Amino acid sequence: MVMEDDWDIKDPKEGKESPMPEIKIPPMAGVVLRGAAIVLTILIIFSVLFGSIFVSIGAGEVGVKFSQFGGVQEDELGEGLHIVPPWVSVTKYSVRSEMYTMSAKAAEGEVSGDDQINALTNEGLTLGLDISVRYRLVSEDASVVHTKLGTAYAEKIIRPTIKSVIREVVSGHTAMAIYGEQRELVATEMQVEMEKSLVGDGIIVEEVLLRNVQLPAKIADAIESKLQADQDAQRMIFVKQKEQLEAERRIIEANGIANATIVQATGEAEALRLINQELAKNPKLINYKYIQMLDGQEVQTIIVPSDQGIILDATT
Template identity: 70%
Template sequence: MVVEGEWEPESPKKVPEFPISEIAPILGKIGRGVVIIFVILIVFSILFGSIFVSIGAGEVGVKFNQFGGVEEDELGEGLHIVPPWVSVTKYSVRSETYTMSGVEDEGQIEGDDQIKALTVEGLTVGLDITVRYRLLADEVSEIHQNLGTNYAEKIIRPTIRSSIREVVSTKTALQVYGEEREVVAGEMLTNIATALESDGIIVEEVLVRNVVLPTRVAEAIEAKLQADQDAQRMVFVKQKEQLEAERKIIEANGIANATIAQAYGEAEALRIINEQLAKNPDLINYKYIQMLQGQDIQTMLVPTDQGIILDASN
């Protein structure tokens, strides 16, 4: 019996029960749906090309939509699913090199591909050049749209050639061939990097691997460089000898100062001794006795004018 006003606990709600016999058909339907979707994807892949695209390490994928052209967003590394009407072109965003060399099969172009440039004196020099570069990952779509996969031949090669010739035209053959080669390479790097930056290409390094001069000019430059090295060596030897002479002077001055100081010290000591002897003539006898202490003396000669050295009565 329930008294009015008293609290009565609510009866628990019943959770609907699904018999196992009803769950099995639901799972079966889901499984069939997944299989159907998978089969449809396979059919699309067979009819229209693969819709699964794998982008490797150090790569990005550029999507080309048959209905809208190049899409701005690139595909990163990994597996992607794209519609069948979208094709993907892969580009490397790792560091790459472009080499132009006079050595056969060393560069991108077979045969003699050495860059010929005129110096400020009007001399023709040959240069073997290697440029290290990479593509900006978020600008690869623009490169694909504006230049295509052959971007190296379309933009990198001509830019390198023109930039190298521009820098060499302001330098002497000695600057390009000699110790300033690294400085010249730095200017080349700046020129090429500035020219390619707007195309989404980053230039990391320019290597001037070899410089070929006319034989007569090369011999003259070698002779000048050798003369400069000899002159620098003579300057070094002269400086070394001068430093050695200065060291000897300083050493001699130190010895002289030490001798003078020692002489002054001895003279001062003698002066003090003479003063003390003048005040106390017997002091010399006392010092003489101190000197004899601890020695085994059998016979001792005493000057007759000295009197008694030691007063035995005391």
């Protein structure tokens, strides 16, 4: 008796078996293959009717699953290719560092037009602030964000938090502190307060950039005048120091010339003293020096004092 899964190949003319070898598939393997084919067919039908069952999560993304029968699921999908049931939809969220900017320049911020933040200092002065906040979504909390806020979470929670924290922090400082040397410290304080407010919503604040501080017109003019006065004072100090250095240089130069003159005069006086000392010892030394001076010169007549006698031997 031949089983269903046995293949018998016969020659149709002769009614005999073909010389080709007989291939047999085990019964269990046949059952597995038929089952796999049925499952694949069902998956293809569901994919055509309800959408793709294959979901690809890109780099820097996380997928949040929503089941038609159970709502948002807590197990997020990481990077890579995933197979999900047809009744489950996947929403992708970026977990990379993002930047939210509020600026007075129309095309620079998240909102078109003048989106600068106005805040009051502890002096009652109104400052205009351009702010950039760098943040990221915690991948493990993406399902919570999806449930509470949805994909527009930046507008729903980050924007109002930025405005609230900025105004609160600015109210505790003076305009000059925010505008001047303490700007970085103020920005750090803003970052700490924002992170406290947003960490519970699955958002990490990485950095706050206080990019521009616009002062009231009167304060800005006063600061500019003060800076100009400081620059003029610094310039005068520089000129004074330059003149003082020049005066000191001239004094040093004059002292050098005076010292050189004194040294030269002292040397000449000492030379004259030595000459006088030698002349006192040998009065005729001057005649010898005189003759040395005339040596090599074309002299025909020499006039000498009458009391000196003949100083040259005319017979030579």
